[in-house]
Amino acid sequence: MAGRAATSRIIRGRHAISVNDPGHPIPRGWRRVALGDVADLGTGHTPSRHHPEYWDGGVPWIGIRDAGAHHGRVIVDTMQTVSDLGLANSAARLLPKDTVCLSRTASVGYVVKMGREMATSQDFVTWSCLEPLDADYLMNALLAEGQDIRRFGEGSTHTTIYFPEVKAFHIDLPPKPEQRRIVAKLDAMTAGLSRARVELDRVPMLTQKLRTKILLEAFSGDFPTSALRDLVHFVTSGSRGWAKYYADTGPAFIRVGDVRRRNIALELNDVQSVQPPSGAEGARTALLAGDVVITITADLGRVGVVPESLGPGFVNQHVALARPLNVEMAPWIGWYLSSEAGQGQMLAKNRGVTKAGLGLDDIRDVVIPVPTADVRASMLNKINTAFASADRLEAEAARARALLDRLESAILAKAFRGELVPQDPNDEPASVLLDRIRAERADAPKPKRGRRAAASA
Numbered sequence: 001m002a003g004r005a006a007t008s009r010i011i012r013g014r015h016a017i018s019v020n021d022p023g024h025p026i027p028r029g030w031r032r033v034a035l036g037d038v039a040d041l042g043t044g045h046t047p048s049r050h051h052p053e054y055w056d057g058g059v060p061w062i063g064i065r066d067a068g069a070h071h072g073r074v075i076v077d078t079m080q081t082v083s084d085l086g087l088a089n090s091a092a093r094l095l096p097k098d099t100v101c102l103s104r105t106a107s108v109g110y111v112v113k114m115g116r117e118m119a120t121s122q123d124f125v126t127w128s129c130l131e132p133l134d135a136d137y138l139m140n141a142l143l144a145e146g147q148d149i150r151r152f153g154e155g156s157t158h159t160t161i162y163f164p165e166v167k168a169f170h171i172d173l174p175p176k177p178e179q180r181r182i183v184a185k186l187d188a189m190t191a192g193l194s195r196a197r198v199e200l201d202r203v204p205m206l207t208q209k210l211r212t213k214i215l216l217e218a219f220s221g222d223f224p225t226s227a228l229r230d231l232v233h234f235v236t237s238g239s240r241g242w243a244k245y246y247a248d249t250g251p252a253f254i255r256v257g258d259v260r261r262r263n264i265a266l267e268l269n270d271v272q273s274v275q276p277p278s279g280a281e282g283a284r285t286a287l288l289a290g291d292v293v294i295t296i297t298a299d300l301g302r303v304g305v306v307p308e309s310l311g312p313g314f315v316n317q318h319v320a321l322a323r324p325l326n327v328e329m330a331p332w333i334g335w336y337l338s339s340e341a342g343q344g345q346m347l348a349k350n351r352g353v354t355k356a357g358l359g360l361d362d363i364r365d366v367v368i369p370v371p372t373a374d375v376r377a378s379m380l381n382k383i384n385t386a387f388a389s390a391d392r393l394e395a396e397a398a399r400a401r402a403l404l405d406r407l408e409s410a411i412l413a414k415a416f417r418g419e420l421v422p423q424d425p426n427d428e429p430a431s432v433l434l435d436r437i438r439a440e441r442a443d444a445p446k447p448k449r450g451r452r453a454a455a456s457a
Contacts, residue, residue: 006167014148015416016141016172019165026172027418031430035169038434039100039127039138042093043163044120047086057083059094060118067103067110067124072143076115092119098135099128102142102149104161109149111142125166132433133171137179140186141171144412172416173434175427185421189411193404200404203397207390211262214386215339218379223371229364231333233323237296237360238285238315247275251312254287254319256295259302263387264334266293266304276314287313290327292334294320294346296358301346305334320363332376335383336368 012022021032047054060078087094094117101124103110129135153161253274258267276282287306295302297318315321324330336342349362414420
């Protein structure tokens with residue numbers, strides 16, 4: 001490939017890919033080689049959009065969105081296609097089946113393998129593997145770098161891997177039969193990990209169904225009802241312009257992001273502090289334990305109950321606070337407003353057309369079932385037990401997911417240290433195969449370059 005020469009910088013990768021040779025040991029029978037010595041390096045191009053005849057011609061053309069949708073897999077179909085004329089009148093090339101592509105700019109790190117002859121945009125670097133290198137081994141080696149592959153590029157926000165680094169890519173190369181054994185083992189093990197991830201990813205959906213079901217059961221009885229206005233001292237909301245009172249320490253300032261959906265516990269890990277003004281305005285929006293808070297603009301209908309542990313606190317203008325006449329009613333009111341029935345009443349009153357919003361009277365008018373104290377206590381106990389179980393299940397699933405990620409990382413490390421599959425002394429060493437291929441390539445006649453077709457008028 002023409003252009004700037006390969007860099008002399010040395011950048012060690014996470015596993016089997018590096019920029020130049022970092023010098024760390026590799027398994028017996030392996031060889032660290034320039035990737036360009038065992039694969040034909042290429043890239044792509046975007047034919048001119050000013051020529052409609054260059055597009056929609058049936059030649060699959062891989063763009064970033066295609067690579068994102070097929071990351072880690074074989075790609076056969078693409079969102080856009082180009083024509084033979086588009087190829088002939090641009091720097092795009094028709095690349096052979098099994099060519100491996102890496103996105104090097106825009107969204108760095110997508111890896112796909114071509115399932116048939118295809119072309120790519122200039123956002124990719126491509127390798128068409130020669131005899132010593134198995135395409136699936138290369139794809140796995142690139143995938144194993146993960147987000148660490150960005151270290152080969154420049155720019156923290158908009159990273160690009162430039163061609164001087166690409167030209168200096170090196171790969172730790174086992175004998176060809178061992179490459180295939182590694183790929184087969186990785187495929188089998190990662191398939192199991194993928195199935196486990198799919199099951200773990202279903203846990204939040206299942207726990208949400210559990211929460212919805214228990215709230216539906218709790219509030220579906222034939223109970224007496226009251227409007228919220230008859231169950232509270234008042235409903236109010238915070239004042240505008242309190243950003244000037246923000247401080248590093250002081251009372252909590254509850255905003256929309258601090259109120260959760262489908263859970264009345266407030267999210268207080270990153271709450272803003274304020275030094276409030278003295279006088280009536282500060283007193284009007286001050287929180288007490290047992291107050292019910294409801295978001296009334298933007299993300300409508302989040303509900304929380306203020307805990308004793310909060311201490312002094314205030315609400316901003318996007319959050320309403322309702323102070324129950326009986327603090328023991330606060331969890332019942334909060335859970336009802338969080339339920340589908342309560343949410344339905346509030347969202348039906350949404351006054352916004354382009355911007356969502358609830359008025360304070362909309363909150364006051366919500367009708368709430370009010371069973372006896374004994375029934376409320378029994379139902380709240382069931383809700384708290386079910387929600388605690390759901391929280392535990394989600395936490396356990398998250399821990400298991402993290403363990404799978406660590407297990408996958410350990411598997412990849414073993415694979416590219418030569419420890420995942422047994423080595424076979426009968427395998428032709430990579431160095432012998434490489435020497436033979438180099439000799440054959442040196443003896444082969446040089447191909448003649450053809451001319452590009454001219455653009456049609």
